[in-house]
Amino acid sequence: MTISRRFTVFFASTALLCGCSSGQTAAAAATATAASSADASAETKQTLRVGMECNYAPFNWTTVTTNDTTQPISSVDYCDGYDVVMSEKIADALGMNVQIVKTDWDNLIPSLNNGEIDAIIAGMTDTAEREQSVNFTGKYYESQEVIIVKADSDLKNITDIQQLSGKKVMGQLNTIYDDIIDQINGVDHVTPKEDYPSMVYSLQQGEVDAITAELPVAEGIVSANPDLTYVKFESGKGFTADASVSIAVAKNNTDLQNKIDAVLNTISEDERQQMMLDAVNRQPANE
Numbered sequence: 001m002t003i004s005r006r007f008t009v010f011f012a013s014t015a016l017l018c019g020c021s022s023g024q025t026a027a028a029a030a031t032a033t034a035a036s037s038a039d040a041s042a043e044t045k046q047t048l049r050v051g052m053e054c055n056y057a058p059f060n061w062t063t064v065t066t067n068d069t070t071q072p073i074s075s076v077d078y079c080d081g082y083d084v085v086m087s088e089k090i091a092d093a094l095g096m097n098v099q100i101v102k103t104d105w106d107n108l109i110p111s112l113n114n115g116e117i118d119a120i121i122a123g124m125t126d127t128a129e130r131e132q133s134v135n136f137t138g139k140y141y142e143s144q145e146v147i148i149v150k151a152d153s154d155l156k157n158i159t160d161i162q163q164l165s166g167k168k169v170m171g172q173l174n175t176i177y178d179d180i181i182d183q184i185n186g187v188d189h190v191t192p193k194e195d196y197p198s199m200v201y202s203l204q205q206g207e208v209d210a211i212t213a214e215l216p217v218a219e220g221i222v223s224a225n226p227d228l229t230y231v232k233f234e235s236g237k238g239f240t241a242d243a244s245v246s247i248a249v250a251k252n253n254t255d256l257q258n259k260i261d262a263v264l265n266t267i268s269e270d271e272r273q274q275m276m277l278d279a280v281n282r283q284p285a286n287e
Helices: 003-044 082-093 105-113 176-183 196-204 215-224 254-264 269-282
Strands: 047-052 060-063 078-080 097-102 119-124 134-142 145-150 168-170 210-214 228-231 244-250
Touching: 047 082, 047 105, 060 082, 082 097, 082 119, 082 254, 082 269, 105 119, 105 134, 105 244, 119 134, 134 254, 134 269, 145 196, 145 215, 168 176, 168 196, 176 210, 196 210, 196 215, 196 228, 210 215, 215 228, 215 269, 244 254
Parallel strands: 047 097, 047 119, 168 210
Antiparallel strands: 060 078, 119 244, 134 244, 145 210, 145 228
């Protein structure tokens, strides 16, 4: 090989190596840019802060076990339930992250109006009194009112709420399930309690004869407590009240209200019922 050909081969090889190095560098830079853009997008994605008790199974409950339906509420605890799954569906449809904010029932509306949360998805019924403070979407679940009694109680076979006359009946504080008790003539309306675990305890200890509940809650409680059962009443002989639940947003946030309503319109009744059945089957035995 002549010296000129040797130089030709050398320069060609050098050019090839430089081309490969340049291509690899460009590819790496493109990957880094894409990753940076993804990170920036995640950082700028808005978060839907949803308030709930995390103590109202099967709508919402607290657990230390994580799965594909839970959301963190502390460094060790998670919230799961129908309301959590509904929150995730809504946030995903709106292109937002979701954050569950565990909040006592009585503090839900104040927290909403103080800007600490964006929405309440907590099994809350739309009432005229609440509408003075917040706006409600359309219903996201509809149930029926029942009572829970001991499985060996004579009350397990009643068909009319008036058969509870003279009995001690308890509901949950500041809910329609406490208000409806006064529809029973001559009832002994026991002072309500804040949550169902304490209400169930009162029933099991014989402090009350019955507690009011909506059907999914009763189903969950009875499945976890074989010593209890629930009673459904004959048509026209039960409680008269709105058994549907809606999502609350701040009075001035009609934009979010309309967006959530649009998402709810895409979720069929069959899908909602399946979501509730899954939540009832998923809730821990101690809830």
